[in-house]
Amino acid sequence: MRILVMIVMLIAVAGSAMAQEGRLLYERYCVQCHGVEGTGKGINAPHMSVFPRDHTDRTEMMGRSDEELFRVIRNGGASINQSVLMPAWSHNLDDDQIHVLVRYLRELCCEEP
Amino acid sequence: MSTARWLFIGALLVLGAPAGADDSPRYFKGGAGTDVAAFVKENCLACHAVKPGDGASHSPAIRAELGPPLYYAGDKYREEWLLEWLQAPERIRPAGYYPPTHVRATPEGDVIDEASLVNHPVLDAKLAEEVARYLMTLTPYADRLAEEDYEPSTVPLRMARLDFRRFKGCVACHQDVKGEGGVSGPELYSAWSRLQPEFIVSFVRSPGQWNPGTMMPVLEMNDAAIHRLANYLKTIAEE
Structure with missing residues (x-):
């Protein structure tokens, strides 16, 4: 029983650290276009010809699989026939970090606070 | 107290x-x-x-x-x-x-x-x-710049602007004209007067090699395409 409790606690701590890393990565690489609140209203947005994706739009975000989100972050908007204004981040982020970001996007769009 | x-x-x-x-x-x-x-x-x-x-x-x-x-x-x-x-x-x-x-x-x-x-x-x-x-004496990466084979020249403004804005998407974060373009990155209409030409080329190709924490993405362009963008910065500076 004690071991079970410890495992549950470890998973909870790891999950919280992951969420924190996701938030920091989002802040560094995404907020400039997708906005502090993830609504697509970043400081660059008024200057763009295409609106950045609203990551809090549950309907739109549910239309994309985790694999697609991973691919668009890694290889850029053009890789899924979307805007080139979304660059490929594969040289700035490793695959593990991109998975963390995908997880964070799911929190933003689809989980109750 | x-x-x-x-x-x-x-x-x-x-x-x-x-x-x-x-x-x-x-x-x-x-x-x-x-x-x-x-x-x-x-x-x-x-x-x-x-x-x-x-x-x-x-x-x-x-x-x-x-x-x-x-x-x-x-x-x-x-x-x-x-x-x-x-x-x-x-x-x-x-x-x-x-x-x-x-x-x-x-x-x-x-x-x-x-x-x-x-x-x-x-x-x-x-x-x-x-x-x-x-x-100017702080030049740890001088070898990197010496390897660049870049001859600056001017380019047709309209085509180069289209490339910068629409095809490469640089305008999402950078201004190529004062007041036009994203505001999260450094202004680029003054880049040519500020930066060494070989640095521009080298940084655009491999920004993380210069600054590992950079927010600048890599566009995986060949050298000719990078030189065209650098030439655009020269062209807008001399406009």
Whole structure:
């Protein structure tokens, strides 16, 4: 029983650290276009010809699989026939970090606070 | 009141003082003399990395990044630009060096929190000359620049602008015309007068090799395409 409790606690701590890393990565690489609140209203947005994706739009975000989100972050908007204004981040982020970001996007769009 | 508390209040007052043009600390006037290296280390380190790893700017967890790394300044900047800019510094990045710390959400969209931006201190002519000359000796990556085979030339403006804005998407973060383009990255209409041509080419190809924590993505272009973008920066500078 004690071991079970410890495992549950470890998973909870790891999950919280992951969420924190996701938030920091989002802040560094995404907020400039997708906005502090993830609504697509970043400081660059008024200057763009295409609106950045609203990551809090549950309907739109549910239309994309985790694999697609991973691919668009890694290889850029053009890789899924979307805007080139979304660059490929594969040289700035490793695959593990991109998975963390995908997880964070799911929190933003689809989980109750 | 305890000494510790007085010290704390004193530190707050010092840290809270704006570093604007009119109230630069006294030691920014009158020249650094023979020990300009010590001057730079003492006065610039608070906001700039003066050796690799300073401020751990490689980590996304670090929020307080106020200025670009300086330890390869001699590979990056043009000396004549440094000399002028240090005497009359104007903001190059509209949202500061690390924008996430200078933006806030409003119902209409995010805005730059102007009050949070820090002004660069003004150096007098003598000190600016000493500091610029010293910074130009910091060239750890000179070999990298020597490897570049780039002959600057001008390009047809309309085509090059289309490439910069629509095909490469640089305009999402950078302004190629004052007031036109994203505000999270440095303005690029002044890039040619600010940066060495070979640095522009090398940085666009491999930004992380220069600054491992950079927010600049890699566009995986061939050299001809990178040279075209650099030529565009030259063309708009000379327009």
